[in-house]
Amino acid sequence: MSTDPRLTTTSYAVLGLLSVRSWSTYELAQQMDRSLGRIWPRAQSKLYEEPKKLVSLGLARSVSESVGRRPRTVYGITEAGRRALAAWLSEPGSGPVLESEQLLQIFFADSGTRSDTLATLRAARDWATERNQENLAAARAYLTGQGPFPERAAQTLLVGRFLTDYYRLVAEWADWATAIVRQWPYDPREAMADPRQQAETARRAEWPPGGVTGRG
Template structure:
């Protein structure tokens, strides 16, 4: 049982789904904080059935058959037990930032291109989150009774994308002032490091 297995189990606790519907629901928001290959998502429901935590029913939709999965009582018990333990913190997987880390081995233009791509991705994510938020406000989403927990997750998604966007905007300004060969040392770099080491945790916004 992996975290992805429990994600699918949690979705099944809401309603019956086909594997295609589960994949579409993952794309709606979950992929922004738990990205997994779509091929894996098609295997997880089968695992739940093998463990007795879900059932599988074949249905005909038009000319095409599909398998619909539904949670069992044992599955609900397993989900409740999993929720009773704290989850781990975020693990960041960020190829663009890895390229920033070794940017002195390339050119200034390459670095600026990498940062610009990071900013564009963050802005696209913000746009998606804003559209999702609008849908939740207007319609309540597919599960309006869950708006209170969805709002907590949406706030995190927005703040994460906004933090990346702000960083990229700042980094573009800093790198733009560098000579063609990036400085290895300098007062500006020391000031940046100083602001990080001397910063304090602000109170969360109300």
Template sequence: MTRRADELNTTSFAMLGMLAIRPWSTYELAKHLDRSLRPLWPRARSNLFNEPKKLVVHGLAVAAEEAVGRRPRTVYTITPAGRRALREWLGTPGEGPVLEFEQLLKVFFSDQGSKTDALTAVATIKDWAHDRNAQNIAVARAYLAGTGPFPDRAAVLSVVGQFHTDFADMVSKWADWATTTIEAWPDDPSRAEPDLTFMKRLAERDPDR
């Protein structure tokens, strides 16, 4: 059964969580979503203009028109009902991660292309990991310097930041291994021999650990 467009979903609660931090205009949300939510929930950015309006319809937020110079703007503020709904959502189990990784998809189908294509895909993955951690480092330095935008949330942000950093480190380490492995392939990846050492090591692992 498809979800109705006006129903609340994870993106709705992601936006509600942002409003729980402070009131925002859509311009301010756009600026901070790229910094905070995009690595976790990129769909929030694409629904930026619809979700706050949906929250207002559900009575979870209110909208107020303000003027900045000659330009009007709409500022959204969470309501008490919105805070209750957010707390209820936070107390329920969420879904596990869903990996959407175009570069890795190209590696998955590399036996249909060339060895050069496969190596290029892995190199772009390595670059992504480097860029991701460069952002993580910049955020950490800002908070240590006292210039982070939400110092009162530093405890929570450090926990999530640790995940982002560990994930980027893991991807970088994998990219180094994959590069070495693929470099040993013939020019036609479909003729490459499997890495049975990895397969055997994986098969020996205890799935309950």
């Protein structure tokens, strides 16, 4: 939820980056791809628009510099920007929004073939494996004290653990689903749900155990 109607979650994402350090537009693009791209990809599409808007609102400042013969603009956060970021952080944000073309294809698998579904599941596992390579590299870098922002390791740990568990979830789910789909007839419309798997899925949905919600 935004505290200022002129600002979006992407605005605060960029403000967050500027709170870490000042960045040129090129550096912002790299950092967005490296960090925000995995948890808030919309920020990348607003790369050139958002910093300028923050400057116009007095939440960021821009300085024109020259690197050799090349001009560049460097953005930094203002005190007003820090106050706006702190106000946003004081409000609980919205939960994750799941958007997966592969899950949508699985949902309508009965209009295709078993081979189609298996190919989609392979792609899902490959996606998780590929995404986790960069995640693993980042985790090892911070473990050895070589992460790009060691002073922020405590915050990076929390997000890194979520991404680690998420990629692992997708990979393990794809393996589980593949084992089931391999037993389907060629025409998915003739597939029957395994009662044992249905019961296990219902059991797993009984969460949290005992209906107790965790509070920190």
